[in-house]
Amino acid sequence: MQPPHLVIFDCDGVLVDSELISNRVFATLLGELGLPVSLEFMFENFVGRSMQHCWEQVERMLGRDVPPAVRDDLHRRTLAALQAEVKAVQGVEALLDSLDVPYCVASSGTHAKMAATLGATGLLPRFHNRIFSATEVARGKPAPDIFLYAAGKCGVQPGSCAVIEDSPAGVAAGVAAGMTVYGYCAFTPVSRLRAAGAHHTFDTMAKLPALLFAPYTETR
DSSP, X not given: OOOOSEEEEOSXXXXXXXXXXXXXXXXXXXXXXXXXXXXXXXXXXXXXXXXXXXXXXXXXXXXXXXXXXXXXXXXXXXXXXXXXXXXXXXXXXXXXXXXXXXXXXXXXXXXXXXXXXXXXXXXXXXXXXXXXXXXXXXXXXXXXXXXXXHHHHXXXXXGGEEEEESSHHHHHHHHHTTOEEEEEOSSSOHHHHHHTTOSEEESSGGGHHHHHHHHHHTTO
């Protein structure tokens, strides 16, 4: 066993504290469409999935198509709320400072959304040319495409990658990619992440470096 050669971070809920904001806005809009849903429903069904998947599920529930103007409205409202409210996940800056291996971000979100959230939190410069979106691949999470794509772009074999995820769909994607997956369970029940296949779980960013590297440094 070797320590990871690349650490791949999910964005929403792992780097930036955006999940509650985005899903609150989405739930409000769905209520306006005549589909009242709870935040619990949103987290259970949408978190970690691509927007295409989410809209397809909404259309099945509504029994009709959602006009492009409505999708555009959600995009605008979400970006405005994120730019006003989003913060970096507690401890993530110190974590990034501590890493002495390459890292990148691979998210179900769009490049525009990541630019907004990472930009608003000051994290964007840390990921220059290392930001990958599920919009660039054929299938979103829980398929492994985005993680395999990120590893390929960074020139690292999948088996040498560590994935940091907070959603069952993201965990499943990392496992399917053949990577070691660390489930961040600050807001997601640890049982759901373990059921999805997470190899390790942690509830604060301060605990992650020891999980990533201590087993290898202790055996030298």
